[in-house]
């Protein structure tokens with residue numbers, strides 16, 4: 246059983262999984278590889294000068310895998326339902342359970358509808374933490390926005406959802422702050438002697 250099941254592996258879903266897993270939660274991502282990033286070339290992602298969308302998504306996939314995210318690439322989620330305290334996700338002929346679910350299916354909002362999330366017009370209604378009207382179910386990225394379809398905004402939504410889940414789990418506001426010593430520990434000294 247995972248802590249967080251993420252449905253959709255675009256910038257929103259992969260970022261939610263990254264933040265969850267690098268801070269100690271068990272996270273899994275299901276993705277059918279229909280991300281719009283395969284059509285994009287990013288010149289507007291802060292801190293990145295220019296990157297092909299598919300290269301960006303492949304880099305992000307590797308990054309989440311490095312932090313232990315369980316990836317179900319090519320696996321479609323066919324149903325998600327609330328089950329007492331948590332959620333059951335049906336995918337690839339199997340059922341998966343978790344305390345939290347993050348919906349990140351781009352412009353496809355069908356699963357949010359079947360889960361019973363409230364909508365605001367055509368988009369899923371969320372609060373500032375990206376939580377839907379269904380407790381512990383979050384929605385992120387293009388599915389919650391009518392127009393602001395930018396990779397960095399989706400990634401930010403995913404980060405906000407995961408940080409709120411971490412705050413819920415730890416019982417206080419959680420900050421994912423790293424310092425240079427953390428990088429040294431992970432990757433070795435960044436300073437050339």
Ligand SMILES: Cc1cc2nc3c(=O)[nH]c(=O)nc-3n(C[C@H](O)[C@H](O)[C@H](O)COP(=O)(O)OP(=O)(O)OC[C@H]3O[C@@H](n4cnc5c(N)ncnc54)[C@H](O)[C@@H]3O)c2cc1C
Nearest residue numbers: 253255256257277279280281285322351386387394395396
């Ligand atoms: C031509 C084009 C150019 C663009 N250029 C830029 C640009 O220059 N800069 C920029 O910032 N943005 C650009 N974008 C927009 C950017 O691609 C999107 O903002 C971004 O991909 C949205 O991320 P997301 O995670 O919300 O959704 P998506 O990237 O759409 O990811 C959703 C993922 O969920 C998966 N999924 C859906 N349903 C299921 C299911 N039931 N089970 C499992 N997986 C499922 C999909 O296959 C997909 O991989 C462009 C888009 C297009 C179309």
